[in-house]
Amino acid sequence: MRYLLGLLTFSIFVLGNVKAQTPKNSSATDIYHSIEKLNFLGTALYIAAHPDDENTRLISYLSNDVKARTGYLSLTRGDGGQNLIGPELRELLGVLRTQELLAARRVDGGEQFFSRANDFGYSKQPSETLKIWNKEAILGDVVRTIRKFKPDVIINRFDHRTPGTTHGHHTSSAMLSFEAFDLANDSNAYPEQLASTNTWQPKRLFFNTSWWFYGSEEKFKEADKSNMLHMDVGTYYPMLGMSNNEIASLASSQHLCQGFGRLSSRGTEDEYVELLKGDLPKDKSNLFDGIDTSWSRIDGGKAIGEILYDVQDNFNFKDPTSHLPKLLEAYQLLQNISDEHWKNLKTEELTTIISAITGLHLEAFTKTGYTNPSQNVDVQIQALNRSDITIELKSIFLNDQNSNVDNTVLNNNELFKKKIELNIPASTDFTSPYWLMEKGTLGTYTVKNTDLIGKPETPRAFNATFNLNINGVLIPIIRPIVYKYAKPDKGEIYQPFEVVPEATSSFTDKVLIFADASQKRIPVTIKAHKDSISGTVELKYGTGWQVDKKTQPFSIIKKGDEQTVYFTLSPPATENESSIAPIIKLNGKEITKELVAIAYDHVPTQTVLLPSETKVVRLNIEKAGENIGYIMGAGDEVPTSLEQIGYNVQLIDPATITKESLKKYDAVVLGIRAYNVVDELKFKQRFILDYAKNGGTVIVQYNTASRWGSQFENIAPYDIEISRDRVTNENSDVEIIAKDNSLVNFPNEINQSDFDGWVQERGLYFPNKWSAEFTPVLEMHDEGEESTKGSLLIAPYGKGNYIYTGLSFFRELPVGVPGAYKLFSNMLSVGKDKVETKAKIKG
Numbered sequence: 094m095r096y097l098l099g100l101l102t103f104s105i106f107v108l109g110n111v112k113a114q115t116p117k118n119s120s121a122t123d124i125y126h127s128i129e130k131l132n133f134l135g136t137a138l139y140i141a142a143h144p145d146d147e148n149t150r151l152i153s154y155l156s157n158d159v160k161a162r163t164g165y166l167s168l169t170r171g172d173g174g175q176n177l178i179g180p181e182l183r184e185l186l187g188v189l190r191t192q193e194l195l196a197a198r199r200v201d202g203g204e205q206f207f208s209r210a211n212d213f214g215y216s217k218q219p220s221e222t223l224k225i226w227n228k229e230a231i232l233g234d235v236v237r238t239i240r241k242f243k244p245d246v247i248i249n250r251f252d253h254r255t256p257g258t259t260h261g262h263h264t265s266s267a268m269l270s271f272e273a274f275d276l277a278n279d280s281n282a283y284p285e286q287l288a289s290t291n292t293w294q295p296k297r298l299f300f301n302t303s304w305w306f307y308g309s310e311e312k313f314k315e316a317d318k319s320n321m322l323h324m325d326v327g328t329y330y331p332m333l334g335m336s337n338n339e340i341a342s343l344a345s346s347q348h349l350c351q352g353f354g355r356l357s358s359r360g361t362e363d364e365y366v367e368l369l370k371g372d373l374p375k376d377k378s379n380l381f382d383g384i385d386t387s388w389s390r391i392d393g394g395k396a397i398g399e400i401l402y403d404v405q406d407n408f409n410f411k412d413p414t415s416h417l418p419k420l421l422e423a424y425q426l427l428q429n430i431s432d433e434h435w436k437n438l439k440t441e442e443l444t445t446i447i448s449a450i451t452g453l454h455l456e457a458f459t460k461t462g463y464t465n466p467s468q469n470v471d472v473q474i475q476a477l478n479r480s481d482i483t484i485e486l487k488s489i490f491l492n493d494q495n496s497n498v499d500n501t502v503l504n505n506n507e508l509f510k511k512k513i514e515l516n517i518p519a520s521t522d523f524t525s526p527y528w529l530m531e532k533g534t535l536g537t538y539t540v541k542n543t544d545l546i547g548k549p550e551t552p553r554a555f556n557a558t559f560n561l562n563i564n565g566v567l568i569p570i571i572r573p574i575v576y577k578y579a580k581p582d583k584g585e586i587y588q589p590f591e592v593v594p595e596a597t598s599s600f601t602d603k604v605l606i607f608a609d610a611s612q613k614r615i616p617v618t619i620k621a622h623k624d625s626i627s628g629t630v631e632l633k634y635g636t637g638w639q640v641d642k643k644t645q646p647f648s649i650i651k652k653g654d655e656q657t658v659y660f661t662l663s664p665p666a667t668e669n670e671s672s673i674a675p676i677i678k679l680n681g682k683e684i685t686k687e688l689v690a691i692a693y694d695h696v697p698t699q700t701v702l703l704p705s706e707t708k709v710v711r712l713n714i715e716k717a718g719e720n721i722g723y724i725m726g727a728g729d730e731v732p733t734s735l736e737q738i739g740y741n742v743q744l745i746d747p748a749t750i751t752k753e754s755l756k757k758y759d760a761v762v763l764g765i766r767a768y769n770v771v772d773e774l775k776f777k778q779r780f781i782l783d784y785a786k787n788g789g790t791v792i793v794q795y796n797t798a799s800r801w802g803s804q805f806e807n808i809a810p811y812d813i814e815i816s817r818d819r820v821t822n823e824n825s826d827v828e829i830i831a832k833d834n835s836l837v838n839f840p841n842e843i844n845q846s847d848f849d850g851w852v853q854e855r856g857l858y859f860p861n862k863w864s865a866e867f868t869p870v871l872e873m874h875d876e877g878e879e880s881t882k883g884s885l886l887i888a889p890y891g892k893g894n895y896i897y898t899g900l901s902f903f904r905e906l907p908v909g910v911p912g913a914y915k916l917f918s919n920m921l922s923v924g925k926d927k928v929e930t931k932a933k934i935k936g
């Protein structure tokens with residue numbers, strides 16, 4: 094991974110830096126590539142549902158070969174997926190994946206947009222998706238992105254005509270795009286958006302088809318392609334020293350939390366798009382055929398084009414600076430253009446080119462990563478002209494704070510340095526992802542500031558504007574204020590500069606389960622984000638709960654240090670679900686936030702402020718047995734959850750399993766996808782089954798059907814076939830069909846209410862065939878689908894028991910779902926009612 098990223102920084106030059114904050118250096122070929130893009134006035138928008146849905150080959154082709162301005166609208170931030178590289182899940186995973194998408198776009202040259210849709214988990218049908226997403230709102234977000242980005246062509250990743258064949262989010266993304274294509278130009282649709290943008294009619298809508306959508310390459314070969322365009326996207330770019338596919342692979346390899354690091358493919362590569370709306374191009378390899386993508390498309394653009402095409406045609410690679418007078422002439426003409434969209438866009442591009450051509454290095458950095466409102470921070474300014482052009486630094490503004498620089502002349506290669514004190518206003522918002530500021534719904538984020546909708550991230554709070562006189566033309570150049578430092582093992586590092594509260598608090602556990610009336614000692618950690626702070630922390634808690642002390646004092650000397658205080662919490666006598674939250678009282682202010690930092694090498698560090706709180710659950714749970722052996726699969730938090738209700742859980746290293754080693758356990762549990770990911774199990778499976786045969790209980794949680802059978806003919810003691818059956822609606826009805834079975838009776842009686850409050854889904858990869866030894870215990874189904882009985886199966890085996898379950902305990906236990914705990918406790922207690930070891934815990 095490290096090696097790959099090292100290569101990336103080395104080879105991606107024109108395509109931007111890996112880290113967004115790092116200043117960009119441009120070679121002559123980079124500048125030429127930028128001028129080619131400056132001279133192409135066409136825009137393409139790619140639309141899908143998730144990070145990783147996007148076809149980076151096509152995005153890179155459009156951006157680097159066609160030279161179009163290219164965007165990817167991912168309706169969600171991928172919050173609902175799994176994380177292969179760290180602990181972030183749900184909204185924090187969405188923050189990480191947002192940054193991975195931005196990293197991918199820095200490689201392939203695209204831009205990134207999102208809607209407010211939350212990736213709430215798998216849905217089978219778009220009808221379900223569009224019920225959980227606020228359809229009106231998300232459709233509005235697609236319309237808004239089209240109106241603001243103004244694409245000539247839109248390309249859907251998925252087919253809007255085939256609901257049910259892929260994830261409901263996928264089909265929904267295509268359906269919304271199909272609808273938004275026309276609505277964007279209808280002033281009666283979402284009229285409130287027209288205060289900040291105007292209507293726009295894209296010319297063509299395509300579906301990015303491939304053989305995959307036809308079932309086989311053979312079928313696709315025979316398909317009618319009269320309505321399709323075909324492009325070879327395997328282009329080699331000698332100017333970049335890379336092929337399109339190599340760039341695309343590097344871009345999609347940024348999706349590291351999804352395990353997308355992959356090999357590059359090379360050579361010719363066919364790409365097809367099917368026309369859905371608009372006219373069929375005559376040139377069936379050109380999405381923009383017949384659309385004016387020259388400077389002539391804008392009023393007053395022709396004269397600018399004449400200058401800039403000439404610069405492109407006669408580009409001087411040895412001395413790019415020689416083009417400066419012409420570029421400045423074009424810059425001035427551009428300022429008279431009345432079309433604000435093109436004027437702003439092309440001014441920004443041209444400014445970047447002018448800056449690159451003069452070797453300008455402008456930066457504004459702090460030596461601290463964060464500060465608080467009402468503080469002053471030193472900002473280090475550096476300005477360097479690396480050309481013979483006359484450049485004068487007229488003024489520097491840090492936001493609207495003007496700093497006198499006495500019209501400094503920047504002579505060739507003479508570094509200008511200045512330290513400016515920046516005042517952070519008391520009203521400054523804390524740095525945090527804008528879509529997480531308010532509490533949203535299951536399917537849609539709440540964003541109060543509508544100007545932010547569609548943006549990939551919160552705009553930086555502080556910028557430095559360098560007002561320059563370049564050869565007589567006044568040009569402002571804006572740089573974000575960043576945090577710069579060096580790490581001995583990594584070198585120079587640029588990170589975002591953040592504004593955070595003076596202190597934040599956090600709990601160790603996000604859910605606390607009280608299985609009986611015992612008190613628990615709760616640690617609350619206070620972290621200082623300022624030197625010398627002292628105050629108190631108070632614990633807020635619900636009715637029926639009690640704490641020993643109302644407040645605890647804290648005092649921290651050094652910024653960055655932590656102090657832990659303890660509260661003793663007593664639960665109510667009866668079942669109860671509530672939450673506890675610390676309130677820090679400091680200098681007359683109340684702070685209720687937790688600060689989470691998301692730090693990886695491949696993306697800029699992210700600071701997320703979330704409500705500091707923990708769910709507390711008082712259960713009346715009974716259990717039999719004490720010692721549980723757990724064989725971890727792909728990774729889940731079930732062991733910690735079981736410890737919370739009083740089990741002694743030992744993680745078992747599969748390599749150490751012997752005929753005798755499992756005997757000491759009351760039950761042996763296999764973590765999710767254990768048979769899919771732990772190869773060692775194929776040598777140890779017989780010991781696991783023998784353990785059950787001799788009186789133990791084996792509980793296997795979900796595995797996917799792939800790789801099943803070929804390696805593990807004896808995964809269960811009897812025949813069982815894993816299918817792709819899943820019940821995705823977490824509120825779907827559950828019927829107990831084996832009413833007398835121990836699993837729903839001992840030691841906890843399970844009834845309908847135990848299936849309330851589940852999250853994300855009921856379960857997945859349920860078996861759909863099993864031999865007669867198994868007893869199915871539950872029956873459930875999603876709306877409009879056939880019932881499945883495979884979610885929880887139990888079979889006696891020798892003196893013991895074997896249980897297979899696809900129920901999503903790995904999701905339910907960590908969030909404290911009471912019924913899931915009781916059911917799991919019953920699984921662990923199977924067989925114990927026959928012996929005299931029943932250990933009751935009562936409140």
Ligand SMILES: [Zn+2]
Nearest residue numbers: 142143146263
């Ligand atoms: Zn997807």
